[in-house]
Amino acid sequence: MLKKxxxxxxxxxxxxxxLAQKPALIPAPTxxxxxxxxxxxxxxxxxxxxxxxxxxxxxxxxxxxxxxIAGRKVQWLYDQGSVASLAAIRFKLNPTADxxxxxxxxxxxxxVKGVQITANKPVGLFYGIQTLLQLLxxxxxxxxxxxxxxxxxxxxxISDSPRFAWRGxxxxxxxxxxxxxxxxxxxxxxxxxxxxxxxxxxxDDEGWRVEIKSxxxxxxxxxxxxxxxxxxxxxxxxxxxxxxTYGGFYTQEDIKEIVKYGQxxxxxxxxxxxxxxxxxxxxxxxxxLSCTPDAVNYQVISGEPxxxxxxxxxxxxxDNTLCPANEKVYTFLDKVMGEVSSLFPFEYIHMGGxxxxxxxxxxxxxxxxxxxxxxxxxxxxxxxxxxRRLEKIITSKGKRMMGWDEILEGGxxxxxTAVMSWRGMDGGIQAAKxxxxxxxxxxxxxxxxxxxxxxxxEPPVYKTVRLRDSYAFEPVPAGVDAKLVKGGQANLWSExxxxxxxxxxxxxxxxxxxxxxxxxxxxxxNWDNFIGRVEAHMARFDVAQKKYAPSMYEPIIAVxxxxxxxxxxxxxxxxxxxxxxxxxxxSFPDQFYPEAKGSVIVPKDATVMKIVTYRGNKAMGRxxxxxxxxxxxxxx
Numbered sequence: 001m002l003k004k005x006x007x008x009x010x011x012x013x014x015x016x017x018x019l020a021q022k023p024a025l026i027p028a029p030t031x032x033x034x035x036x037x038x039x040x041x042x043x044x045x046x047x048x049x050x051x052x053x054x055x056x057x058x059x060x061x062x063x064x065x066x067x068x069i070a071g072r073k074v075q076w077l078y079d080q081g082s083v084a085s086l087a088a089i090r091f092k093l094n095p096t097a098d099x100x101x102x103x104x105x106x107x108x109x110x111x112v113k114g115v116q117i118t119a120n121k122p123v124g125l126f127y128g129i130q131t132l133l134q135l136l137x138x139x140x141x142x143x144x145x146x147x148x149x150x151x152x153x154x155x156x157x158i159s160d161s162p163r164f165a166w167r168g169x170x171x172x173x174x175x176x177x178x179x180x181x182x183x184x185x186x187x188x189x190x191x192x193x194x195x196x197x198x199x200x201x202x203x204d205d206e207g208w209r210v211e212i213k214s215x216x217x218x219x220x221x222x223x224x225x226x227x228x229x230x231x232x233x234x235x236x237x238x239x240x241x242x243x244x245t246y247g248g249f250y251t252q253e254d255i256k257e258i259v260k261y262g263q264x265x266x267x268x269x270x271x272x273x274x275x276x277x278x279x280x281x282x283x284x285x286x287x288x289l290s291c292t293p294d295a296v297n298y299q300v301i302s303g304e305p306x307x308x309x310x311x312x313x314x315x316x317x318x319d320n321t322l323c324p325a326n327e328k329v330y331t332f333l334d335k336v337m338g339e340v341s342s343l344f345p346f347e348y349i350h351m352g353g354x355x356x357x358x359x360x361x362x363x364x365x366x367x368x369x370x371x372x373x374x375x376x377x378x379x380x381x382x383x384x385x386x387x388r389r390l391e392k393i394i395t396s397k398g399k400r401m402m403g404w405d406e407i408l409e410g411g412x413x414x415x416x417t418a419v420m421s422w423r424g425m426d427g428g429i430q431a432a433k434x435x436x437x438x439x440x441x442x443x444x445x446x447x448x449x450x451x452x453x454x455x456x457x458e459p460p461v462y463k464t465v466r467l468r469d470s471y472a473f474e475p476v477p478a479g480v481d482a483k484l485v486k487g488g489q490a491n492l493w494s495e496x497x498x499x500x501x502x503x504x505x506x507x508x509x510x511x512x513x514x515x516x517x518x519x520x521x522x523x524x525x526n527w528d529n530f531i532g533r534v535e536a537h538m539a540r541f542d543v544a545q546k547k548y549a550p551s552m553y554e555p556i557i558a559v560x561x562x563x564x565x566x567x568x569x570x571x572x573x574x575x576x577x578x579x580x581x582x583x584x585x586x587s588f589p590d591q592f593y594p595e596a597k598g599s600v601i602v603p604k605d606a607t608v609m610k611i612v613t614y615r616g617n618k619a620m621g622r623x624x625x626x627x628x629x630x631x632x633x634x635x636x
Contacts, residue, residue, distance in 0.1 A: 024536030025134050026193055026512050027519035028529075029160035030105075038152035039110050041066070041088060044073040049091030051078035054122040057264035058129050065133065069140055070151045088114040089132075091125050104196075105161025108132065110153045123266045124161075127194055131158065134192075138536070141544035164475065166439055167518040168197035168270075168489025169511065172449075174204030174281070175232065175303075175494040177223075177248040182500050184261050189507075189546075191265045193515040198262060199350065199489060201272045202250075205280035205301040205320050209249045210271070210343075214335040215286065222281035223249040225302040231460065232495040235303040244300070255343045263345075270402070271344050273336060274352030276329075276386050280306075280320040289332060291323035291364045303495075307357065316357035324386040325366040334393050341397035348418065349394050354404035356383055384410025391417055402439070405431065422447075422491070425477050432484040440488040445473035448510045449493040453551030457624050459496055467534075467552045468574050470513035471527060490514040501547045508541065508548035509534045531575050553613050554621035555580050555596075559634035567602040567631050569609060578613045578620060586610070591617055602631065 022034050045066070049059065059076070066072040077087060084090050094101075097120040101107065106119040106128035117128035135153050139146040169190050171183070178186070187198060202209045208222035226238040227246035238244075250258070262269045275282075279289070280301050287295040298318060308315040322329045340349060358379035361367045367382060376382050387407050391414050394401040402418040405427025413419075418437040421428030428438040443450070443463070450465045451458040458464075475488040490511050497503050512534055516525060531552070541548050558570040571580045580596040581589040584606040591614040602609065607628050613621040 023135050023154050023156065024533040025131060026530075026533050026537055027516040028524045028533075029131070029158045030521055030524065031159045033157040035111075035155040035157070037112075037155040039088075039112065039114055039155065041070070041072055041151040041153070043071075044075070045088040046075050046077060046086050047089045047091075048077040048084040048087035049125070050093050052093075052122050054266075055091075055125060058126045062129055062133070065136075065140055069142055069144075069146055070136075070149070071145060071147065072151065085113075090114065090116040091128075092116065092118045093122070093125070094118060094120050100159065100161070102161045104165075105159070106131070108156060108158040108160070110135070110156045115153055126191075126266050127160070130192055130194060131160065138540040138543050141540045143545070162194065162519045163521055164485075164487030164518045166197055166487025166489070167195045167515065168199050168439065168487065169195050170199035170201060170272075170441070170489055170491040170493075172201040172204070172492060172494040172497075173209050174201055174207045174274075176497050177207060177209065177246075178494075178500065178503070179248070180250060180254050180258060183258055185500070186503075187258075187262055187265060187267055189504075190511070191267060193512060194519050195489075195511075195515060196267055197487075197489065198267055198269045199272060199491075200269055201274065201493075203273050203275075203281060203352075204278045205306075206303065207247045207249075207300065208281040208285065210255060210273075210340065211249060211251045212336050212339050213252070214339060215332065217285040218282060219249040220285075222285035222300060223247045225300040228303050229498075232303040233305055237304045238299070238302050246302075247300075252339075252343060259344060268346045269344060270346050270348050270350055271340050272350035272352055273340060274350075274354070275333065275390070276322040276324060276383065277314070277320060277354065277356030278352055279322050280318070282322070282332075283320065286332070289322050289326065289329050290319055291321070291325065291366055292319040292360055295319065307355075314355050314357040315359045319357075319360040321356055321358075321360065322386075323364075323366065324361075324382050325364070325370040330389060330393065333390060334396075337390075337393050337397050337399075341394075341399050347400050348402045349397075349399045350402045350420070351387070351390055351394065351407075352403060353383070353387060353407040354422070356406065358383070380410040382410075383407075384412050387417075388412055388414065408434075418486070428485070429477055429480055432480045436484070438480075438485050440473075440475040440485060441491050442473070443491075445469055446488060446490045446514050447493070448490050448506050448514075449496065452506070452510060452549050453554045454557050454624060456557070456626050456630060457554065457622060458551065459502075461496060465510070466556075466574055467510055467513055468527070470510040471517070471525075471530060473514060473517040474522070475517065487518055488514070489518075504547040505549050508546070509538070509552065510549075512537060528576065550621055553578065554624060555611055555613060557611075557624075557626065557634075559631045561635050562599075562601070566604070567628075567635060568599040569596075569602060569626070569631065570599050571596040571611065573613065578615055580611060580613050582612075583610045584608070588612075588623060590614070590619065602628070 063074050103121050104123050106124040108128050109116045119125045139149045208218045212218050224244045224247040226242045228235040283290045283295050284298045284300045306317045361379040391401045405421045415435050419431035420439045422441045424442050428440050432438045450463045451461045476482045476485045552574050555571045562568050581593040583589040589612050609626045611624045
């Protein structure tokens with residue numbers, strides 16, 4: 001009898017605990033109170049809101065989710081305040097602005113009367129809708145109608161606004177081309193987590209992706225290379241007879257369509273035309289843009305090695321730079337930037353400026369003559385001269401210029417130019433102290449193309465950025481005027497992205513962490529709480545059949561030798577609540593195998609260590625095979 005009472009008490013306690021769980025919102029809102037209870041959506045519901053063209057897409061998306069997936073019958077009332085009380089969901093624009101909400105903030109109240117979302121601007125209502133969608137059951141993410149679900153909105157009182165105005169994601173479509181529909185999908189997925197800037201990397205050595213009518217060969221030739229499979233940058237050099245059919249580009253009509261698609265979702269799109277380096281696609285199309293006579297033989301790069309990084313800086317094996325001493329280059333850029341500026345209404349154009357090899361410049365007669373004429377001391381000052389000329393071109397088109405932090409080198413950068421700091425935070429600190437606006441994108445926190453778990457199991461890249469590294473991102477370093485830090489962004493380079501499924505794998509869950517760093521106040525951020533919310537969103541992704549990485553469940557591995565020369569493996573976890581189990585006999589460990597606590601000494605005859613994590617009786621991570629040869633390399 002006592003056991004039955006105890007079990008009944010435990011059941012009640014668990015039920016109470018589950019009811020008391022807070023909604024798993026990402027990013028965490030500024031202020032939120034969750035009273036006990038939930039508002040149930042009837043089979044037929046009324047939604048009231050202002051008739052506003054800027055909200056048409058948002059309204060349509062919400063209606064589709066509620067009708068097609070949740071099976072609700074929806075009726076809209078527009079600008080009918082006298083009967084708005086009949087509505088289950090109500091949208092309202094403040095007649096007098098609430099200063100605490102700013103331009104993008106919103107207030108969401110869910111109670112016995114239904115759901116009301118209030119904002120100063122349409123964009124605030126849009127973000128309120130994103131929060132409402134997250135409050136609804138995970139089954140809403142299904143692509144097909146779902147039955148048997150209690151469609152309820154938990155009671156909530158949320159007042160929310162972003163910490164930073166610039167909450168960006170960069171998508172590189174140059175190394176691997178993503179279709180117009182895939183770019184739209186990327187926009188849809190980023191706005192769900194309140195990102196508002198798409199930095200679109202449109203040109204590089206491997207492909208020129210935007211139609212320029214003044215220079216048609218940029219897309220006739222520059223948009224295509226040879227399809228290879230394997231590890232990018234290790235591919236064999238293409239043979240002359242291999243077809244150059246892999247790639248693609250966006251017509252100007254495509255660009256306009258995607259820009260409008262972003263605008264309908266309150267996303268600004270910033271194009272990047274990467275110069276003077278990273279320009280092989282342009283040079284292969286128009287060799288006269290190069291300083292190097294052999295450029296007439298150049299082809300668009302297909303992933304074969306052509307930059308030497310062994311010196312700690314890039315040295316080109318083929319000259320992939322536009323020639324700063326050639327006036328044709330500035331005529332080219334004037335026309336390109338003119339067409340680009342007409343396609344993108346956003347105030348910024350990104351000119352790249354990163355990783356520009358200068359070994360060809362150091363010996364080129366044209367550039368050496370220009371250095372002498374202009375009193376430039378070295379090739380870095382040559383690039384600074386190029387950047388200043390390009391800034392005048394971009395400004396003449398009514399735009400502002402932005403570039404990677406290398407554009408600070410050589411001096412003389414116009415104050416109106418914004419700097420994107422990617423090599424850590426130092427470039428951003430230097431730029432802000434010089435009065436430049438800054439976007440923080442440090443590669444050790446927000447480069448989501450890098451490995452996110454152990455190299456024994458992740459697709460190989462040169463560096464690891466774990467989920468915890470991304471969650472530790474703080475855009476405003478000490479001693480910097482916060483007003484000059486516009487925000488930050490996640491950067492997704494596509495050297496190793498061969499398809500959209502892998503794009504999702506690399507993006508999630510790290511982009512959740514970066515979204516929270518850019519939207520939420522630091523006081524509202526907590527690692528363990530965040531992980532609980534991440535797991536809830538992974539469950540939503542499972543319903544949506546979106547891909548994500550399970551790397552946070554997998555162990556952090558360190559190898560060293562003890563004083564006896566034996567190999568020792570130190571295993572730890574990124575998140576709490578996991579146990580680590582292992583074997584050395586080629587069998588597959590489970591929760592009944594030895595648990596790794598502290599250092600594990602490797603038997604002298606072992607050839608492989610298999611490692612897996614568990615939470616209770618459930619395997620959480622993938623099984624990792626750590627070979628002895630790998631251990632020996634790590635221990636050095």
